[in-house]
Amino acid sequence: MTPFEKLLTFLISGWKLDLAVLGKLGALALLVIYLIFSLVVVRQVRLMSRTFHSGAEPYLLAGSWVLVGLASLVLLLGLIIL
Secondary structure, three states, X not given: OOHHHHHHHHHHHHHHHHHHHHHHHHXXXXXXXXXXXXXXXXXXXXXXXXXXXXXXXXXXXXXXXHHHHHHHHHHHHHHHHO
């Protein structure tokens, strides 16, 4: 194997590691964005309950907090696994 081929092999193997790290960081960034989105959903449900009164408000608020809990759990699992 020539030195140039060794250099190419080293660069390609290094890219695989960099792509894997970038992929993991990207996945974690998307999970953080999803957590922020779930918090925005809670805020929107609260604003909606102030504007529009119905009997489903407690259920919607509870569902939005469940969404925050699930998003937090998925982020925690992502941090552990990735």
